[in-house]
Amino acid sequence: MKKVIIGDAKWEKTEEIELKEVNYGNKDMRWFVGDTEFDGHHTLWGFEYFPTTYLKSSGLSGDEYRKGGEIRYFKDRKQCYSEFCREPERAIRLIMETLPKLRDLDWDKIKVGYKLYWENQPAVISMVLEEQGCIVIKADGIEHFAERPWVKEDHEKFENSSEVKIEIIDPKIWWWRN
Numbered sequence: 001m002k003k004v005i006i007g008d009a010k011w012e013k014t015e016e017i018e019l020k021e022v023n024y025g026n027k028d029m030r031w032f033v034g035d036t037e038f039d040g041h042h043t044l045w046g047f048e049y050f051p052t053t054y055l056k057s058s059g060l061s062g063d064e065y066r067k068g069g070e071i072r073y074f075k076d077r078k079q080c081y082s083e084f085c086r087e088p089e090r091a092i093r094l095i096m097e098t099l100p101k102l103r104d105l106d107w108d109k110i111k112v113g114y115k116l117y118w119e120n121q122p123a124v125i126s127m128v129l130e131e132q133g134c135i136v137i138k139a140d141g142i143e144h145f146a147e148r149p150w151v152k153e154d155h156e157k158f159e160n161s162s163e164v165k166i167e168i169i170d171p172k173i174w175w176w177r178n
Contacts, residue, residue, distance in 0.1 A: 019038055047071060048072045075107070116175050
């Protein structure tokens with residue numbers, strides 16, 4: 001049995017219900033709650049954009065106020081990812097790009113101990129940072145991850161090359177490691 005959340009748009013009154021799947025043959029499958037057909041959302045996806053203004057302090061270039069903002073994504077009412085964004089128009093584009101990536105993930109795989117490949121190197125998830133939409137992975141069966149030769153900036157280099165924090169939608173993750 002699959003469970004889904006039903007409730008109002010403000011997420012104030014909610015209830016978790018069980019769905020049952022009925023297969024009528026010829027690829028005609030339907031979901032029911034009791035005897036009532038269910039054509040609702042199986043997963044509740046949501047997002048919010050929060051614009052901000054912040055003070056950037058710099059001894060070299062001086063202080064300045066800057067635009068900022070955060071997009072937060074929610075899966076079944078729990079925050080599952082966030083990203084920085086300065087402009088509302090850009091936020092709309094980012095939501096349109098990011099939401100399908102989040103929806104396509106196999107969320108059952110995002111757990112401590114799950115084995116995967118990152119940049120063609122074996123790894124295992126050692127920590128899940130749910131609200132950030134990040135995982136910490138450790139090199140698995142190798143001493144450390146290989147340095148990326150294209151990285152020139154020191155701030156982009158590994159602090160600890162045997163453990164790395166990455167986003168769950170990083171295109172360099174291969175989730176199907178046997």
